[in-house]
Amino acid sequence: MWGLGQTDVEGLTTITDDNVRFLYSASDGTDVFADGLRDNPIWKSLPSVRAGHVHRMTDGIWTFGGPASSEQFLDELVSVFTS
Numbered sequence: 001m002w003g004l005g006q007t008d009v010e011g012l013t014t015i016t017d018d019n020v021r022f023l024y025s026a027s028d029g030t031d032v033f034a035d036g037l038r039d040n041p042i043w044k045s046l047p048s049v050r051a052g053h054v055h056r057m058t059d060g061i062w063t064f065g066g067p068a069s070s071e072q073f074l075d076e077l078v079s080v081f082t083s
Helices: 010-014 032-036 041-045 067-082
Strands: 022-024 054-056
Touching (some): 022 067, 032 054
Parallel strands (some): 022 054
């Protein structure tokens, strides 16, 4: 309904383009991607992970906010795609 979905690490294996950027939020203090999946062989084999295209978004960006949040999110995207 909101354009969101969920999957597990195995489900991400269907994304084979190494040009895909993987952005995630970990503002709650738990970084499941950097910490929890660091040694996971499936995670490490994903093309976007191998290419270094995994980016933790800056804490405090509210992805469901209004214009100010949208501006912060767009700034984050520019940073990711130009780095």
